[in-house]
Amino acid sequence: MRNNIISTIFKKELREVLRDKRMIYLIILLPFFTYPVLFTLIGKVGQNQQEKIRDDKVTLLVNPESAELPIVKTLEAMLNLEVEPLSFTKDMIDTMSTAIGVQIDQKPDSNGDLSIAIYFDESKDLLNARKHQVVGVIKAYEKQVVQQRLAQQELPPEFIDPVLLEEVNMASDEQIAGKILGSFLPMLLLIFIFVGCIYIAIDITSGEKERKTLQSLFTAPIHVPEIIAGKFLAVFCVGLVSALMNVLSLMVAMLIQVRLMGGADAMGTFAISISTEGWLWIGLIVFLTTIFLAALTLAVVQLANSYKEAQSYVSPLMMVVIIPAVLSQMPGMELTMSTAMIPMLNIALALGAVLKGTYDIVLIGAVAASVVVYAALSLWLASKVFRNENVTTGQKVSLKKLFG
Amino acid sequence: MQVQIEARNLTKDFEELRAVDDLSFDVKAGEIFGLLGPNGAGKTTTLRMLSGLLTPSSGEAFINGHSMSNQKIEARKSLGFLTGEMDLYRRLKPLELLKYFGNLYEVPEKELDERINHLADVFGINDFKDRYCEKLSTGQKQRVSIVRTLVHDPQVVILDEPTTGLDIMASEFILQFIRKMAKEEGKTVIFSTHHLNEVERLCDRIAIIHEGKLKHYGTMQEAKSITQRENLADAFFNLVTEA
Numbered sequence: 001m002r003n004n005i006i007s008t009i010f011k012k013e014l015r016e017v018l019r020d021k022r023m024i025y026l027i028i029l030l031p032f033f034t035y036p037v038l039f040t041l042i043g044k045v046g047q048n049q050q051e052k053i054r055d056d057k058v059t060l061l062v063n064p065e066s067a068e069l070p071i072v073k074t075l076e077a078m079l080n081l082e083v084e085p086l087s088f089t090k091d092m093i094d095t096m097s098t099a100i101g102v103q104i105d106q107k108p109d110s111n112g113d114l115s116i117a118i119y120f121d122e123s124k125d126l127l128n129a130r131k132h133q134v135v136g137v138i139k140a141y142e143k144q145v146v147q148q149r150l151a152q153q154e155l156p157p158e159f160i161d162p163v164l165l166e167e168v169n170m171a172s173d174e175q176i177a178g179k180i181l182g183s184f185l186p187m188l189l190l191i192f193i194f195v196g197c198i199y200i201a202i203d204i205t206s207g208e209k210e211r212k213t214l215q216s217l218f219t220a221p222i223h224v225p226e227i228i229a230g231k232f233l234a235v236f237c238v239g240l241v242s243a244l245m246n247v248l249s250l251m252v253a254m255l256i257q258v259r260l261m262g263g264a265d266a267m268g269t270f271a272i273s274i275s276t277e278g279w280l281w282i283g284l285i286v287f288l289t290t291i292f293l294a295a296l297t298l299a300v301v302q303l304a305n306s307y308k309e310a311q312s313y314v315s316p317l318m319m320v321v322i323i324p325a326v327l328s329q330m331p332g333m334e335l336t337m338s339t340a341m342i343p344m345l346n347i348a349l350a351l352g353a354v355l356k357g358t359y360d361i362v363l364i365g366a367v368a369a370s371v372v373v374y375a376a377l378s379l380w381l382a383s384k385v386f387r388n389e390n391v392t393t394g395q396k397v398s399l400k401k402l403f404g
Numbered sequence: 405m406q407v408q409i410e411a412r413n414l415t416k417d418f419e420e421l422r423a424v425d426d427l428s429f430d431v432k433a434g435e436i437f438g439l440l441g442p443n444g445a446g447k448t449t450t451l452r453m454l455s456g457l458l459t460p461s462s463g464e465a466f467i468n469g470h471s472m473s474n475q476k477i478e479a480r481k482s483l484g485f486l487t488g489e490m491d492l493y494r495r496l497k498p499l500e501l502l503k504y505f506g507n508l509y510e511v512p513e514k515e516l517d518e519r520i521n522h523l524a525d526v527f528g529i530n531d532f533k534d535r536y537c538e539k540l541s542t543g544q545k546q547r548v549s550i551v552r553t554l555v556h557d558p559q560v561v562i563l564d565e566p567t568t569g570l571d572i573m574a575s576e577f578i579l580q581f582i583r584k585m586a587k588e589e590g591k592t593v594i595f596s597t598h599h600l601n602e603v604e605r606l607c608d609r610i611a612i613i614h615e616g617k618l619k620h621y622g623t624m625q626e627a628k629s630i631t632q633r634e635n636l637a638d639a640f641f642n643l644v645t646e647a
Contacts, residue, residue, distance in 0.1 A: 004507070004510070005507075005508060005510075008504065008507040008508055009508075012493070012496070012504050015495075015496070015500070016493060016495040016496065019495040019536075020495060211491055211494065212489050212490055212491035213490070213491050213492065213493050215457060215487070215489055215490050216485075216490045216505070216552065217508075218456075218457055219455045219456065219457060219480060219483070219485040220480060220505065220508045220509060221476075221477040221478075221480040221481045221508075221509060221510075222477075222508060223477070389457065389458050389459060392457060393452065393457055393458065393489075394489075
C-alpha cells in the first residue's frame with residue numbers, strides 16, 4: 001500500500017466533507033447549539049411541571065361524618081388541598097379530574113382508632129403527588145397518637161423501635177456522578193460515534209455511486225486496499241471528531257443545567273473522579289470503537305447503490321449498536337470474560353465500568369483486544385465488498401456471490 | 405505499428421446472460437478505433453473489461469502490452485478512460501479535481517502543474533476554475549472530464565460517447581481534439597458513439613458488435629463493401645439485422 005495514495009484519497013474526502021454544509025451542521029453545529037437549547041428547554045418544561053405539581057389545588061372529598069376529626073383539620077390546613085365534606089362514590093372520583101376521596105371511619109369498639117381508605121388515580125402525576133402528601137399527614141397523625149398512648153402507659157418512645165437502623169452511604173459524590181454517567185454515557189457515545197461515521201460513510205460510498213464518481217477512482221492505478229484505507233481514515237476522523245464534539249457539548253450543557261437548577265453547590269455533586277489510567281482506557285476504547293464502527297458502516301453501506309437505499313440500512317445498523325448498549329444497563333449485567341467478547345455490549349460495559357471506577361484491567365484489556373479483532377474483521381469485510389465488481393459498477397450485489 | 409489495445413477472446417457472463425461473447429480485436433498506436441453497436445450490444449461491458457472495471461469471465465485484455473488481469477496497475481497507468489457513467493466530484497473545483505487525479509496517477513508535481521495548465525488553456529477551463537464542479541454546465545463538466553482522462557498523459561484513451569448531451573460547438577471541439585491527439589501525438593483512441601457521422605469523420609477502423617458478438621472488424625470501407633451499401637448507417641443496419 002502506498003501512503004501517498006492513501007493520503008491523497010483521505011485529504012480529498014475530508015475536503016469534500018468540510019465543504020458539505022449538512023455534514024458540518026451534523027458534526028459541529030448540531031452538538032454545539034442543539035444540546036444547550038434542548039437541555040434548557042427540557043429543564044424549563046421540567047421546572048414548570050414540578051411547580052404545577054407543587055402548587056395546583058386538588059379537591060379532597062372526605063365523608064361528612066369525619067369532617068370534625070383532628071386529622072381532617074390538619075389536611076384542611078394544607079394550601080394545595082381543598083377539603084370538601086361530601087358523601088362520594090368511586091364514579092364521582094373518576095368523573096372529577098382533580099379529586100381524591102378519603103373515607104375515614106371509626107373502628108367499632110376501639111379507643112378512637114381509625115380506618116382510612118384513599119381513592120385516587122395513580123396514572124395522574126398531580127393526584128399521585130397529593131396522595132403521598134395525604135399519606136404523610138396520616139402517618140404523622142398516627143405517630144402522634146402512638147406517642148400519646150406510650151406516654152399514657154409511661155413507656156419510652158424506643159419501646160416500639162427495638163431496632164435502630166441506620167444506612168450509611170459510603171459512595172463519594174464522584175462515585176455517584178460516575179454511576180449516573182456510566183448508566184447513559186456509554187450508550188450515547190456509541191450513538192454519537194455511529195452517527196458521525198454513518199453519514200460520511202454513505203456519502204463517500206453509495207453517495208459516490210449515485211453521483212457516478214466512483215468508477216473514475218476504480219480505473220486509476222490504485223489498489224483496492226488503498227481506496228479502502230483512504231476512505232476509512234476519513235470516516236474514522238469524522239466519526240471521532242463527531243463523538244468528541246457531541247460528548248463535550250453534552251457535558252457542557254449538563255453542567256450549565258446543573259448550575260442553573262442547583263446553583264454552584266450542585267456542581268460539587270456532579271464532579272467525576274477518573275484516574276489518569278481510566279482516562280487512557282476510555283480514550284483507547286473510544287479510539288478502537290471508532291475504528292470498528294467506521295469499518296463496519298463502510299462495509300455495509302457500500303452495498304447500497306444510492307443514498308436512499310443506504311439510508312434504509314441505517315435503522316437496522318443503529319439497532320445493532322443500541323440494543324447491546326441498552327442491554328448493558330440491565331440489572332446484573334456485568335463485564336466478564338464472556339460479555340467482553342460480545343461486540344457493542346463489551347464496549348458499553350467497559351466504558352460504564354471505567355466511569356464508575358470499578359473496572360478490572362484484565363477485562364478492559366480483553367475488551368480492547370476483542371474490539372481490535374472486530375475492527376480488523378470489519379475492515380476485511382469492507383475490502384472484500386469493495387473488490388466486488390458489482391459494487392463498483394453500481395449493479396445489484398448478490399450476498400451469496402460475495403461470500404460464496 | 406505497435407498494438408496498444410488488445411482484446412483477446414473477451415467473454416462476459418452475467419448469471420444467465422452472455423453480454424460479450426468471445427470478442428477479439430486490436431488497436432494500433434495512433435489509431436482511432438470506433439466501437440459501434442445498438443443499445444445493449446455489449447459496448448459498455450467491453451469497454452469496462454478493457455479498463456479493468458469488470459473482470460472477463462474468460463479471455464484477457466491488454467493495454468500498452470500490460471495484462472489487465474495480472475498487471476492492472478501498470479495497464480491503468482497507460483490508460484485514460486471516460487464513460488457517461490463517470491461524473492465529477494461536486495464539491496471540488498476543476499483544478500483541484502485535476503490535481504487529485506494527477507496525484508493518484510503519481511504524476512510528478514512539476515510535470516502535473518504544467519500539464520494541468522496546458523490542458524486548462526486548451527479546454528478553456530480557466531474561465532470557470534473557481535466554481536465547484538456541481539455548478540458547471542454539461543459542456544463545462546464534459547471538458548473537465550476529458551481533461552481528467554488525459555491529465556496523466558496516457559498512451560491509450562477510451563472514450564465512451566464523449567459528445568453525448570453536448571451542443572454542436574462543444575462536440576466539434578472535442579472531435580477535433582481527439583483527431584489531433586491521435587494524429588499529432590500518436591495516442592491510441594477507442595471511441596464509442598451512436599453518431600455514425602462522427603465515426604465516419606474520425607475513425608480509421610471500426611468494430612461493430614451486436615448481442616455481444618463481433619459482426620464486423622475492419623475499415624468502414626470494408627463494412628460497406630461486405631454489405632454492398634453506400635453509407636455506413638446502411639452497412640451498420642445490415643450487419644446488426646442480418647442475424
